[in-house]
Amino acid sequence: MIRVNSSLSTSSVSSSARPGLRRRRRCAQAGYTLVELLVVITIIGLIVALVGPRVLGYLSSSKVKTAKIQIQGFSSALDLYYLDAGRYPSTSEGLAALVQRTPSAAAWNGPYLKGGVVPEDPWGKPYIYRSPGAHGAFDIVSLGSDGQEGGTDTAADIASWTK
Numbered sequence: 697m698i699r700v701n702s703s704l705s706t707s708s709v710s711s712s713a714r715p716g717l718r719r720r721r722r723c724a725q726a727g728y729t730l731v732e733l734l735v736v737i738t739i740i741g742l743i744v745a746l747v748g749p750r751v752l753g754y755l756s757s758s759k760v761k762t763a764k765i766q767i768q769g770f771s772s773a774l775d776l777y778y779l780d781a782g783r784y785p786s787t788s789e790g791l792a793a794l795v796q797r798t799p800s801a802a803a804w805n806g807p808y809l810k811g812g813v814v815p816e817d818p819w820g821k822p823y824i825y826r827s828p829g830a831h832g833a834f835d836i837v838s839l840g841s842d843g844q845e846g847g848t849d850t851a852a853d854i855a856s857w858t859k
Contacts, residue, residue, distance in 0.1 A: 759818035831857035
């Protein structure tokens with residue numbers, strides 16, 4: 697008769713089962729609970745809700761500043777054009793006369809703008825140029841974010857005669 701050592705067989709079975717149990721326990725403890733995830737998502741949402749409007753406000757005010765700087769650049773380029781040609785470009789010639797020679801410009805030494813193109817305003821619309829202008833030798837206007845005359849805040853017109 698053959699005897700089987702029951703303590704050996706059970707200990708070998710239990711020792712092989714223990715690593716699996718340990719892994720299951722580790723796996724159960726390794727993740728985040730739904731409550732923890734919801735708390736983190738709520739905190740992130742609150743931060744975005746508080747900071748978002750301020751960031752958008754800075755973005756819109758920076759577009760206004762960009763338009764003012766571009767208008768100043770156009771004014772400087774138009775002054776150089778005036779020194780060379782003895783006149784400002786007509787309204788029909790427009791700001792394009794700063795980058796392309798027109799038949800009426802005798803002593804054109806341009807282009808007067810870097811890149812050889814007339815940039816659009818920060819909202820993707822062309823600047824309005826008038827010569828002679830109602831407020832000086834020329835007027836340059838950006839209609840702002842709404843693209844219409846008048847307006848307030850970022851929708852207000854940005855003009856060469858205002859500071």
